Amino acid sequence: MAIPIFRASIPQSQIQPFIHYLSTTRSRVDETNNKRKMVLSCSTSELSPTRSEVSFAVGTCLIPHPKKVDRGGEDAFLVSSYNGGVIAVADGVSGWAEEDVDPSLFPRELMANASSFVGDEEVNYDPQNLIRKAHAATSSIGSATVIVAMLEKNGTLKIANVGDCALRIIRSGHVVFSSSPQEHYFDCPFQLSSQKAGQTYLDAAVSKVALMEGDTIIMGSDGLFDNVFDHEMVSIIANYTDVSEAAKALANLASNHAKDSNFDSPYSIEARSRGIELPFWKKILGMKLIGGKLDDITVIVGQVVSS
Structure with missing residues (x-):
């Protein structure tokens, strides 16, 4: 995406190590090994905190942009078993590469820090504070x-998001909640930044939703939601009982759509509705604004289960 960015003078020595998957204990991960593993990274875990009424059973999957496979992409995510369960996704802004900055470092450090603060008293189990x-x-x-969702033991899901990482809640075969993306203009979302000109936690869209056992949460970067329609998500959730398999299926579907130049994706439909047009010479050749959007794809599927 074409994102306006600003220069900074933070020394490279302050950049944190590569971290892609985190639990409540922050850990260092060898970057070289991760590069080999992140071509397709999928996992599953059941988050069952002691004495919880409900918690998350979680499956995850990340597929990097085809041109960023060697670096593992620029998305990062967090899954924590604290309280009823915490899930989060951060999507790095690729425009920083033009400034000779690795766009993956900021989201990975952001998620590492979020992991370390999940149980902090000042956070008070509030996603905006986190x-x-x-x-x-x-x-x-x-x-x-970034988007963060925290499940209370009583079933209340608290959500805060800055930008266009998104979340859907599916209940009985229907989408009953959708987070709202935030943007300055088309393809330029709100974003947390190392620069003062960026947004802050005060700009986050905040929501609370009462969940029921059996509800399914789909969270992801825009690589998922730009390429997969809600009805396709509902269909996949209905066809998979295993959350890990569901996350993998959603990520694979998004990846296939992203590579399909003839697929009329949510992204291309939105672009046309905003008045985005092809160059004149492409129109002369009969070309249309259509196709998927290549991007990093991160998917987290969380099912609400009784603890």
Whole structure:
């Protein structure tokens, strides 16, 4: 996406190590090994905190942009078993590469910091506060969109998002909640940044939703939602009982759509509705604004289960 960015003077020595998957304990991961693993990274875990009424059973999958496979892409995510369960996604802004900055460093450090602050007293199990603390502690140059969801033991899901990472809640075969994307203009979302000109936790869209056992949460970067329609998500959730397999199926579907120049994707439909047009010479050749959008694709599927 074409994102306006700003220069910074933070020394490279402050950039944190590569971190892609995190639990409540922050850990260092060898970057070289991760590069080999992230061509397709999928996992599943059941988050069952002690004495919870409900919690998440979680499956995850990440497929990097085809041109960023060697670096593992520029998305990062967090899954934590704290309380009823915490899930989060951060999507690095690729425009920083033009400034010779690795766009993956900021979102990865942001998620690492979020992991370390999940149980912090000042956070008080509030996703907006978690964004505040994690952003303030992040020293890497760059920017990212982010979404955080925290499940209370009583079934209340608290959500905060800055930008266009998104979330859907599916109940009995229907989407009953959709988060709202935030943008300055088409393809330029709100974003947390290492620069003062970016957004902050105060700009986050905040929501609360009462969940029921059996509800399914789909969270992801825009690589998922730009390429997969809601009805396709509902269909996949209905066909998979295993959350890990569901996450993998959603990510694969998004990847296939992204590579299909003839697929009329949510992204291309939105572009046309915003008045985005092809260059005149392409129109003369009969070309149309259509196709999927190549991007990093991160998917988290969480099912609400009784603890």
